[in-house]
Amino acid sequence: MKTLPEPIVISPLELLKLTTVDTIDLTETHKNETMNKLPIDKIKQACAKVIGVSVAEIESRNRFKLPALARQFAMYYALRGRTLEGVGKAFDRNHRNVFHARDKIAFLRDTDWEIKHYSEQIEQALAS
DSSP: OOOOOOOOOOOHHHHHHHHOGGGSOHHHHOOOGGGTTOOHHHHHHHHHHHHTOOHHHHHSOOOSHHHHHHHHHHHHHHTTTSOHHHHHHHTTSOHHHHHHHHHHHHHHHHHOHHHHHHHHHHHHHHHO
16 A cells, blocks of 8 residues: 655744745846945935836825835835845835835736836836
8 A cells, every 4th residue: 555745744934934025135136236225315216207206205104005116116226235224214114114115026026017117117217
């Protein structure tokens, strides 16, 4: 009689560790090395222009969709060469907000065509 192999048991915590986005090396997804550690003001301006909001809206506590999306994009690109805490201070936010923005944009870039399009436009604006 043939026996079945033992099942692999993974705890929910281990599964969460395997599926989190924070294990992705963001520097590999961006081939343009000249965009590392750009001034945060330039990043905010590029994100505001592409998304169609003002820099003041990015810096505000506004939680409407477009200003929040532009802010998350700006935090995502500001993380190049900076820490979560450093970016959080630059945006007057907690490091956890920056962590969420990084994970959300990294995930949506792979799954949402509109976010991917915004991302490509922002990268072009930052490269120029």
